[in-house]
Amino acid sequence: MKVIIFLYNGVTMLDAIGPYEVLKNMEDTEVLFVAEKTGEIKADSGFIDINVKYNIDDIKDADILIIPGSTIGFMQEMKNANVLNWIREVDKTTKWTTSVCTGSLLLASAGLLNGLKATSHWRVINLLSNFGAIATRERVIEQGKYITSSGVSAGIDMALHLSNKLVGEDQTKAIQLTIEYDPQPIFNSGNFSNAEEKIKKIVEKKLTEDVKKELGLLGMIKNSKNILRLIK
Numbered sequence: 001m002k003v004i005i006f007l008y009n010g011v012t013m014l015d016a017i018g019p020y021e022v023l024k025n026m027e028d029t030e031v032l033f034v035a036e037k038t039g040e041i042k043a044d045s046g047f048i049d050i051n052v053k054y055n056i057d058d059i060k061d062a063d064i065l066i067i068p069g070s071t072i073g074f075m076q077e078m079k080n081a082n083v084l085n086w087i088r089e090v091d092k093t094t095k096w097t098t099s100v101c102t103g104s105l106l107l108a109s110a111g112l113l114n115g116l117k118a119t120s121h122w123r124v125i126n127l128l129s130n131f132g133a134i135a136t137r138e139r140v141i142e143q144g145k146y147i148t149s150s151g152v153s154a155g156i157d158m159a160l161h162l163s164n165k166l167v168g169e170d171q172t173k174a175i176q177l178t179i180e181y182d183p184q185p186i187f188n189s190g191n192f193s194n195a196e197e198k199i200k201k202i203v204e205k206k207l208t209e210d211v212k213k214e215l216g217l218l219g220m221i222k223n224s225k226n227i228l229r230l231i232k
Helices: 013-023 073-078 081-091 103-109 125-131 154-178 197-217 221-231
Strands: 002-006 030-035 039-042 049-052 064-067 096-100 140-143 146-149
Touching (some): 002 013, 013 064, 013 096, 013 154, 064 081, 064 103, 073 081, 073 103, 096 154, 140 154, 146 154
Parallel strands (some): 002 064, 064 096, 096 146
Antiparallel strands (some): 039 049, 140 146
């Protein structure tokens, strides 16, 4: 089983590493990180980077394609014709094409989610409808061979959902135990529909500040007004 995880500057690391930790535990599975160009890929935090050994010219097929999300980096990739063409070409070979968080907007931009239900991070989920997808607030959504998942931590649930499809319940339960995935959050505020309004406002402020920081990190100052307008 060949699993490809696409990385790009500004990626949210857990979006990529969560599914990696699950799927690497399936037997006879190879997981590769791929970027448009080889070399260092920086996370949205600016503190972590991954040295990617494969570029999109090296990889033309996959059994599973995973597109992780980001704070704002996904907006650059949505306009990157080279990347979108690669996603479309690899998708022709996949058994499953998946996304985490805002990664679904790359799939939608590539025209792969037209007429399908899809999810994303709650703050930008409505953007999916601009590309023909049916924006739906669910943690994991399966539509044919396409699986989208909501924000960040949902990538682990998506990968377990996929593992269950591929290797069955017992093996997936074993993988879940291997990574000791037994979430017991101290508060019930991790879902947009459950969160209090005052908490949403705190998060909105924090995310806006994060976006402003990353605009400088990614050199996107010229487009900052348009980006801030889109994510509000």
